[in-house]
Amino acid sequence: MKGRNKISKREQGNKNGYLFLGPYYFIFFIFIIIPVVIAIGLSFTNFNAIEFPGFTGFLNYINLLTNDEIFMQYVLPNTVKYALIVGVGGYVLSFLVAWALSNLTKPIRTVFALILYSPSMTGAVAMTVLWKIMFTGDQTGYLNSWLMNLGVITEPVIWLVNVDYLLPIVIFIGLWSSMGVGFLAILAGILNTDESLYEAAAIDGVKSRFQEMILITIPSMKPQMLFAAVMSIVGAFQGGMISTMLAGNPTPGYAAQLMVNHVEDYGFIRYEMGYAAAISVALLGIIQIFSIVSTRLFGERD
Amino acid sequence: MRLKMREKRRILIACLVLAFTFLGLYLNPLSVHADAPYKTYTIDGYGYVTQTQTAYMPYETITRISDLSLSSPSDMMITKDEKIYIADTGNKRIVVSDMQGNLITTIGEGTLITPKGVYVTEDGTVYVADRDAKSIFVFDEKGSLQTTYTKPEHPLYGDGLDFLPLKIVVNQAGNMYIVCESNTNGVVQISPTDGGTFLGYFGANFASASVGDMIKRLVLTDAQRAKMVSNIPSTPDNLSIDEKGLIYTVTRGDQDDTLKKLNIAGKNLISPDAYEEIPAAVVAGNYENVFVASTLGYIYEYNDQGELLFVFGGSDDGRQRIGLCKTVTALGVDSKDRIYVLDSDMNQIQIFEPTEFTNLLHDALYLFSKGKYTESKEPLAQVLEMNSLFDYANMAMGRAYNQEENYEQALEYAILAKDFEGYSDAFWEIRNVWIRRNLVPILGFFLGFLILVKVIKEIQKRKRTFQKLVDFKTKITNLELVKQIKYGFYFIKHPIDGCYGIKREGRTSMLSSNVILFLFMVLYIINKYLCGFLVKTVREGRYEILSDIGGILIILISLTACNYLVCTINEGEGRKKQIYTSFVYSLFPYLVMMPFIFLLSHVITYNEVFLIEFAYTAMYVWIVILLVMSIQEINNYSFKETVKVIALTFFTLLILALLVFIIYILWSQVFDFILAIGGEVVYRLGL
Numbered sequence: 001m002k003g004r005n006k007i008s009k010r011e012q013g014n015k016n017g018y019l020f021l022g023p024y025y026f027i028f029f030i031f032i033i034i035p036v037v038i039a040i041g042l043s044f045t046n047f048n049a050i051e052f053p054g055f056t057g058f059l060n061y062i063n064l065l066t067n068d069e070i071f072m073q074y075v076l077p078n079t080v081k082y083a084l085i086v087g088v089g090g091y092v093l094s095f096l097v098a099w100a101l102s103n104l105t106k107p108i109r110t111v112f113a114l115i116l117y118s119p120s121m122t123g124a125v126a127m128t129v130l131w132k133i134m135f136t137g138d139q140t141g142y143l144n145s146w147l148m149n150l151g152v153i154t155e156p157v158i159w160l161v162n163v164d165y166l167l168p169i170v171i172f173i174g175l176w177s178s179m180g181v182g183f184l185a186i187l188a189g190i191l192n193t194d195e196s197l198y199e200a201a202a203i204d205g206v207k208s209r210f211q212e213m214i215l216i217t218i219p220s221m222k223p224q225m226l227f228a229a230v231m232s233i234v235g236a237f238q239g240g241m242i243s244t245m246l247a248g249n250p251t252p253g254y255a256a257q258l259m260v261n262h263v264e265d266y267g268f269i270r271y272e273m274g275y276a277a278a279i280s281v282a283l284l285g286i287i288q289i290f291s292i293v294s295t296r297l298f299g300e301r302d
Numbered sequence: 303m304r305l306k307m308r309e310k311r312r313i314l315i316a317c318l319v320l321a322f323t324f325l326g327l328y329l330n331p332l333s334v335h336a337d338a339p340y341k342t343y344t345i346d347g348y349g350y351v352t353q354t355q356t357a358y359m360p361y362e363t364i365t366r367i368s369d370l371s372l373s374s375p376s377d378m379m380i381t382k383d384e385k386i387y388i389a390d391t392g393n394k395r396i397v398v399s400d401m402q403g404n405l406i407t408t409i410g411e412g413t414l415i416t417p418k419g420v421y422v423t424e425d426g427t428v429y430v431a432d433r434d435a436k437s438i439f440v441f442d443e444k445g446s447l448q449t450t451y452t453k454p455e456h457p458l459y460g461d462g463l464d465f466l467p468l469k470i471v472v473n474q475a476g477n478m479y480i481v482c483e484s485n486t487n488g489v490v491q492i493s494p495t496d497g498g499t500f501l502g503y504f505g506a507n508f509a510s511a512s513v514g515d516m517i518k519r520l521v522l523t524d525a526q527r528a529k530m531v532s533n534i535p536s537t538p539d540n541l542s543i544d545e546k547g548l549i550y551t552v553t554r555g556d557q558d559d560t561l562k563k564l565n566i567a568g569k570n571l572i573s574p575d576a577y578e579e580i581p582a583a584v585v586a587g588n589y590e591n592v593f594v595a596s597t598l599g600y601i602y603e604y605n606d607q608g609e610l611l612f613v614f615g616g617s618d619d620g621r622q623r624i625g626l627c628k629t630v631t632a633l634g635v636d637s638k639d640r641i642y643v644l645d646s647d648m649n650q651i652q653i654f655e656p657t658e659f660t661n662l663l664h665d666a667l668y669l670f671s672k673g674k675y676t677e678s679k680e681p682l683a684q685v686l687e688m689n690s691l692f693d694y695a696n697m698a699m700g701r702a703y704n705q706e707e708n709y710e711q712a713l714e715y716a717i718l719a720k721d722f723e724g725y726s727d728a729f730w731e732i733r734n735v736w737i738r739r740n741l742v743p744i745l746g747f748f749l750g751f752l753i754l755v756k757v758i759k760e761i762q763k764r765k766r767t768f769q770k771l772v773d774f775k776t777k778i779t780n781l782e783l784v785k786q787i788k789y790g791f792y793f794i795k796h797p798i799d800g801c802y803g804i805k806r807e808g809r810t811s812m813l814s815s816n817v818i819l820f821l822f823m824v825l826y827i828i829n830k831y832l833c834g835f836l837v838k839t840v841r842e843g844r845y846e847i848l849s850d851i852g853g854i855l856i857i858l859i860s861l862t863a864c865n866y867l868v869c870t871i872n873e874g875e876g877r878k879k880q881i882y883t884s885f886v887y888s889l890f891p892y893l894v895m896m897p898f899i900f901l902l903s904h905v906i907t908y909n910e911v912f913l914i915e916f917a918y919t920a921m922y923v924w925i926v927i928l929l930v931m932s933i934q935e936i937n938n939y940s941f942k943e944t945v946k947v948i949a950l951t952f953f954t955l956l957i958l959a960l961l962v963f964i965i966y967i968l969w970s971q972v973f974d975f976i977l978a979i980g981g982e983v984v985y986r987l988g989l
Contacts, residue, residue, distance in 0.1 A: 062741075065737070065741060066734075066737065066738040066741060069734070072734070072909075073730070073909055074909075077909045077910055077912065080913070081912050084916055149519075150516045150519060150520065151509075151515065151516055151519060152516065154508045207938075207939075207940045208934075208940045208941040208942075209941070210941050211798065214798060215798065
């Protein structure tokens with residue numbers, strides 16, 4: 001450590017480095033750090049967007065854990081369920097799809113990668129032109145129409161109001177749109193793996209593609225795996241757009257109410273900004289915990 | 303010996319019946335005439351049919367109406383002013399009688415051809431559904447014909463359809479609901495305006511399509527489909543209307559739709575939890591309950607939610623015992639809750655009377671369904687005093703306490719009743735209160751604990767106060783067996799290297815595998831019998847530990863043996879011991895995750911039950927992956943070979959099971975033979 005410091009000091013400190021990083025840090029500071037700090041600050045107040053916030057201590061947090069039955073009964077279980085299925089499932093799906101794509105030739109691979117990546121970019125448009133029509137609650141909806149033609153159901157199911165179906169639908173769409181940046185990173189990682197490693201492994205006795213994947217592909221692309229894992233966990237916990245787009249906020253019977261929807265509900269419908277800030281800080285904490293866990297799982301261990 | 307047992311049981315039952323008889327006499331001196339010739343059943347909290355005390359006693363039989371006898375009567379209506387109207391089909395008339403069977407009058411002689419259904423409104427107007435006359439006849443209270451309705455001239459009725467009315471009910475607006483023979487569109491609804499206006503079909507049944515049908519519909523062309531047997535919905539068999547105007551229909555062979563409770567829009571409100579294959583009649587009771595009778599004479603009582611309360615009655619075997627029926631065609635309930643059952647074969651009416659128990663239960667459930675929870679508790683308590691194992695009453699009691707926010711009691715009754723929903727709700731509240739009270743102390747305790755650990759570590763670092771403990775710990779962890787068991791943690795994370803360790807490096811032993819297997823069985827049994835109420839799959843108080851252990855051992859040993867046999871002839875490198883060890887170590891995720899799942903199962907409600915489901919899924923997927931990988935690695939197979947070997951292993955297991963089965967049958971034959979010879983010898987020698 002000391003030696004490097006001396007050398008860098010000799011080369012006029014790290015001034016140039018900081019200079020280059022400057023614009024990024026400036027923007028990062030303004031748009032990320034300051035809002036987070038303000039949110040943490042507001043979470044200790046009873047801000048209602050009109051009056052000056054009054055300090056209330058930990059009251060918001062205590063209320064969140066002990067008085068908000070909707071949070072405990074619907075929002076938290078829904079969020080955990082959604083994040084576990086969409087986060088973990090989406091991650092595994094990304095990896096498997098990327099691995100399958102890496103076996104194709106380049107032009108086809110590019111087309112498929114684009115197709116698979118597009119849902120995560122076109123969320124809002126796709127929601128209105130595809131899923132809302134797919135799950136329309138009368139016989140004109142595609143799903144109802146198909147199922148009725150097949151004789152599975154006899155009368156249309158109102159998918160987006162039904163408490164039993166809403167969350168599974170949201171999870172399904174979440175999985176559909178989970179091939180995001182993480183998927184591209186994994187694909188790039190797989191394609192960048194050193195070919196000579198596979199040859200060496202074949203000489204050493206690796207027999208199956210599966211062994212290749214476990215023993216060579218995954219270890220040699222750990223950084224990409226970690227990136228994808230963190231991205232999918234964060235993405236899954238922040239998911240919430242799907243349920244509001246499909247069923248409005250709050251969702252019927254709180255069936256698909258996720259934490260982000262809960263924050264929106266309190267922040268922009270009830271204008272209890274302090275409480276909303278407390279929920280979002282709690283969400284930040286949960287995401288942080290899961291990121292740490294995934295770093296432990298996939299990070300370099302030396 | 304067997305006979306003796308049966309006799310004993312019969313004596314026991316006789317004693318019980320006697321006891322109940324005395325109880326009944328004590329409670330209601332005039333109510334009991336004889337013991338019931340049938341058993342009464344109910345559904346317990348686990349959904350099993352169990353016997354319970356007699357709910358309805360045979361009370362009387364009306365065999366003739368004064369001096370008139372009936373001839374294959376097919377419908378009956380009991381009015382509020384205590385009259386019985388019987389559709390006396392064979393004699394082509396409607397017989398009106400009082401409740402004791404004294405003739406009041408007859409209606410429609412000369413007009414009616416085959417009166418199949420009869421309904422009487424509150425003002426005494428009599429509606430008769432006459433099949434062969436193809437019309438509905440309406441008589442006023444004096445018996446003179448007022449109107450006749452024939453086949454509706456409406457395009458929606460269907461041109462080719464005949465009008466063969468079988469049963470009829472009329473709602474307060476005067477709209478008629480008619481069940482017609484072989485009309486599969488549903489119940490015909492006719493309004494009295496303009497001499498009968500067809501309003502449409504009501505409460506149609508659905509044709510159910512099986513998965514096979516669906517696949518056929520996908521694959522076949524229209525022409526091919528036309529040749530298939532057409533899938534037609536079934537016609538309702540009977541119907542009834544209650545005071546609120548809700549219509550009940552019964553349909554044979556419609557499974558969950560056998561009994562339907564239809565609102566004014568024709569939407570079904572209930573789905574019975576047990577149903578009758580061949581229902582003949584349905585009638586609404588006085589407590590929003592509903593009775594269904596099967597043709598064979600079994601009578602089902604449901605509550606307003608379609609949950610089964612009682613099944614009783616039975617088929618007459620020719621001895622003509624009071625209380626048993628031959629062919630039931632109609633049901634009725636009077637204001638004293640007596641049930642009237644019309645038997646068209648024996649041309650008589652059987653009358654059943656509710657016992658004290660049933661009366662209390664009716665009171666309680668009626669109050670309960672009206673939302674008067676506090677009032678319903680008293681009759682419920684009396685019901686439970688008579689039969690503390692009546693799960694339905696326990697459930698209602700628990701729900702009542704839940705509504706009163708007395709969650710501790712609610713939890714107790716929910717456990718008794720196996721009411722999982724109620725348990726979940728009550729437990730959520732209790733847990734919520736507990737968290738509210740103890741959140742701060744727990745956080746404090748947790749922080750304190752962390753600080754304590756840090757402090758102890760610091761002290762150890764500086765002064766080595768706990769050196770002896772540390773030494774002891776290292777001594778334990780350095781034991782060969784402990785090391786071998788701890789190898790499981792490495793194995794489940796790195797199965798490929800782990801298998802190498804088992805195969806080449808001798809990191810495990812038979813002893814460590816056996817210890818792990820033992821721990822697995824202990825955890826399995828603890829979890830099976832002591833896990834949280836909501837996830838428990840076995841009945842309370844039932845322990846089959848030996849068969850559990852045997853099952854695990856048999857499965858594991860036969861799996862290992864078959865796998866070894868298949869591997870040795872497929873160029874596998876594994877030895878018996880290695881295969882066994884790797885299989886046992888593949889179960890290690892169970893040891894890691896089960897303690898957490900077990901603890902979690904005690905503090906969850908239905909809100910969080912998905913956590914346990916996830917954990918189970920993850921655990922089993924993990925175990926299966928480990929098993930597959932250990933087969934692959936121990937034998938040094940490629941993936942294709944592994945799949946092949948797994949398929950072969952299962953095939954071998956099947957053969958083994960078959961073999962064991964055959965040997966068992968052969969041996970039992972031999973055993974029977976020896977036993978028979980023995981018996982013969984004993985008989986011949988006259989011992």
